[in-house]
Amino acid sequence: MSTETTAPAAATTPRAPKPYVSDHYTPVVDEITARELTVHGTIPPELSGRYFRNGHNPKPGHTPTHWFKGSGMIHGLRLRDGRAEWYRNRWVRTPALEGVPYLGADGVPNLRASEAATHVIEHAGRILALQEVNLPYEMTPELDTVGAFDFGGTLKTAMTAHPKTDPVTGELHFFGYGPFPPHLTYYVADAKGEIVRSEVVDGAGPSLMHDFGLTRHHVVWLDLPVVFNPAEQSGIPYRWSDTYTPRIGVMPRTGPATVRWFEVEPGALLHVANAYEDARGRIVLTGPRYDRGAWEQTWKWWVGAPGYAPEPLVGTAPYRWILDPVTGRVTEERVDDLVTEFPTVNEERTGLPNRFTYAVAFPGSGLGEYAIVKHDHATGMRDLVPMGRGRMPGEAVFVPAAGARREDDGYLLTVVSDLEQDASQLLILDASAPSGAPVATVELPRRVPSGIHGSWIADADLTAGAEALGGAA
Numbered sequence: 001m002s003t004e005t006t007a008p009a010a011a012t013t014p015r016a017p018k019p020y021v022s023d024h025y026t027p028v029v030d031e032i033t034a035r036e037l038t039v040h041g042t043i044p045p046e047l048s049g050r051y052f053r054n055g056h057n058p059k060p061g062h063t064p065t066h067w068f069k070g071s072g073m074i075h076g077l078r079l080r081d082g083r084a085e086w087y088r089n090r091w092v093r094t095p096a097l098e099g100v101p102y103l104g105a106d107g108v109p110n111l112r113a114s115e116a117a118t119h120v121i122e123h124a125g126r127i128l129a130l131q132e133v134n135l136p137y138e139m140t141p142e143l144d145t146v147g148a149f150d151f152g153g154t155l156k157t158a159m160t161a162h163p164k165t166d167p168v169t170g171e172l173h174f175f176g177y178g179p180f181p182p183h184l185t186y187y188v189a190d191a192k193g194e195i196v197r198s199e200v201v202d203g204a205g206p207s208l209m210h211d212f213g214l215t216r217h218h219v220v221w222l223d224l225p226v227v228f229n230p231a232e233q234s235g236i237p238y239r240w241s242d243t244y245t246p247r248i249g250v251m252p253r254t255g256p257a258t259v260r261w262f263e264v265e266p267g268a269l270l271h272v273a274n275a276y277e278d279a280r281g282r283i284v285l286t287g288p289r290y291d292r293g294a295w296e297q298t299w300k301w302w303v304g305a306p307g308y309a310p311e312p313l314v315g316t317a318p319y320r321w322i323l324d325p326v327t328g329r330v331t332e333e334r335v336d337d338l339v340t341e342f343p344t345v346n347e348e349r350t351g352l353p354n355r356f357t358y359a360v361a362f363p364g365s366g367l368g369e370y371a372i373v374k375h376d377h378a379t380g381m382r383d384l385v386p387m388g389r390g391r392m393p394g395e396a397v398f399v400p401a402a403g404a405r406r407e408d409d410g411y412l413l414t415v416v417s418d419l420e421q422d423a424s425q426l427l428i429l430d431a432s433a434p435s436g437a438p439v440a441t442v443e444l445p446r447r448v449p450s451g452i453h454g455s456w457i458a459d460a461d462l463t464a465g466a467e468a469l470g471g472a473a
Contacts, residue, residue: 018304019312020056020067024392024417024450027057027070028089034445037077037084041440043428044411045082046402049458050141051413051426052076053394054120054129055451059097066234067302067312071097072117072129075415075448076143077426080459084426084442092116092129092137093145102133111135111158112148118161119453123172124193125465127457130161132177132210141462154195157185161453162271164214167348173219173253175201177209179228179237184209186219186257193469201257204249208238208268213275213285214253215351220275220285221249221259226268226295234303240268240295248330250283250323262323262330268295273318273343273357274350283323286357286377288316288341311362313341318359318375336382338373339364342395342453346407346431356408358396358431372396372414374434385435390420392450398431399456408432411439417450424448 021027056070064070072092078085091097095113102113114134121128128136128149136159138146149155157176164173170191177184184204188197204221206228213220224246229239246266249259268290275285290298294315300308318335340359355378361371370392372385387393396412404410412429426442 018063019301019308020070020304021058021063023419025056025067025312026447027060027449028073028446029060031088031090032445033086033088035086037087037445038443039082039084039440040443041428041438043079043082043084043440043442044401047079047399047411047428047456048081048460049456049462050076050078051397051454051456052120052127052143053415053448053451053454054092054117055449056115056117057091057449059091064235065303066236068117068131069115069235070117072115072131072137073451074120074129074139074143075451077442077444079442087444088143089448090139090143090145092139094134094137094148109133109158114158117452119455121163121455122457122461122465123163123165123189124191125462125467125469126193127462130159130163132161133158135159141457151189151193151195154198155187156198159187160209160211162211164212164350165347166214167350167352171196173214175209175212177204177207179206183207184221186251193465199257201251201259203259203261205244207244210270211272211287213272213283215275215277215283217253217277218275218283219251219253220272220283221251222269222272223247223249223261224264224268225266236302240292242266242292248285248321248323250325260325262328264321264330265332267291267319269319271341271343273359274345274354276351276353278322278353281325283321283325284353285321285323286335287319287343288359289319290316311339311364313339313362314364315339316341316362317365318343318357335375335377336373337365338367338382340373344396344398346398346400346410348400349407354407356431358398358412358434360393360395372412372429372434374408374431383433383435385429387416390418392417392419393427394451395453396429396434397454397456399458406432413456415444415448415451415454417447419447422447 057073058070116129116137119130138149172189182200184201225244247261273286322331339362374383424444428440
């Protein structure tokens with residue numbers, strides 16, 4: 001393996017007291033490129049593409065006031081012909097990286113000056129780094145920053161970090177939200193990357209709406225009790241409110257943006273695993289739920305407040321909500337007692353009934369180490385993949401196998417941070433039996449800090465999108 005450094009390495013940042021810049025989350029201080037990585041096992045030939053993962057990585061000497069305010073850095077691997085051709089990491093070069101404030105002197109947000117540190121996706125040939133208070137930032141396939149992308153001037157708000165691609169139409173569904181009216185705007189971009197729908201959604205409140213659900217016929221909104229509060233001084237002005245009525249909204253995908261709201265028990269939901277309509281026409285929504293205690297303990301970790309929990313996520317049990325539009329009733333049920341977050345599914349099942357969900361399991365509820373967990377919603381069984389002492393996996397991204405016939409015919413890709421070895425690996429697991437031996441392990445040239453979300457970007461998808469844009473992958 002050969003390694004080249006594209007920027008001089010600064011001195012290692014001393015361990016800071018804030019939990020989000022220490023241990024598994026200790027930032028790296030430079031950008032490197034490494035080629036021809038060591039592979040154990042066999043990388044399946046259909047894995048021809050790029051795995052990109054975004055996360056918060058403050059520059060040396062800077063500790064932000066909140067985990068979410070660290071600058072964006074994308075770590076990427078290029079897989080092709082059974083080889084791991086390269087690893088590289090690059091900061092997302094927004095103005096915020098150079099200290100430009102998000103709020104101007106007049107208090108107006110600069111949608112180009114945030115961190116773009118939460119997610120990275122591909123749509124219509126463009127690779128977009130996302131964070132929900134700013135415009136997307138376009139990146140090249142080699143992770144150079146192109147610049148802010150506003151869909152040719154048609155995106156007038158910030159964009160969620162959790163858009164949904166309809167697996168049938170190729171449309172990208174997303175939204176922008178904010179603490180001041182209009183609180184919520186819904187967008188649809190077609191398969192060519194052009195916004196074809198932009199509509200204010202009336203009735204939503206000033207809640208922290210990080211994610212949403214998409215079914216074949218509906219959009220599902222989360223208006224839950226973490227709401228705008230200017231008294232919060234961490235730079236992310238949201239707090240739990242006991243007086244805010246928690247609601248889940250169901251809106252038809254076609255026609256006016258008219259929402260039917262269902263009141264639910266107090267709880268927060270950052271990440272939707274999936275949403276779909278069952279055979280009875282009910283809306284089924286799944287994801288890890290926080291109660292007030294779990295949310296407030298988690299927030300303490302995110303800001304490094306005194307008494308913070310030892311883990312960045314506590315008490316988030318996987319839940320299922322069933323919304324019946326005929327009776328108006330809501331059923332809420334716990335799926336498992338594990339502490340989980342970062343749920344994923346086979347994205348070909350987005351908006352459709354799914355049998356399997358994958359997630360990161362955190363220590364707690366009898367589990368003493370980090371793990372990847374696969375839930376089988378048909379049998380109620382789970383397949384747990386413990387990582388071992390000092391090892392923390394990231395979000396498990398599902399990639400379909402060639403000729404897949406079953407929902408779980410495919411692979412799970414996750415980057416593991418190993419504190420004891422000061423190293424990281426990309427694990428490729430068999431999604432049909434993840435607790436078996438890894439299909440392949442790719443040794444990375446450094447320990448990659450634990451991050452947030454990422455995507456598998458297949459060569460075929462990137463090439464098709466680039467051709468539509470008149471370029472080449």
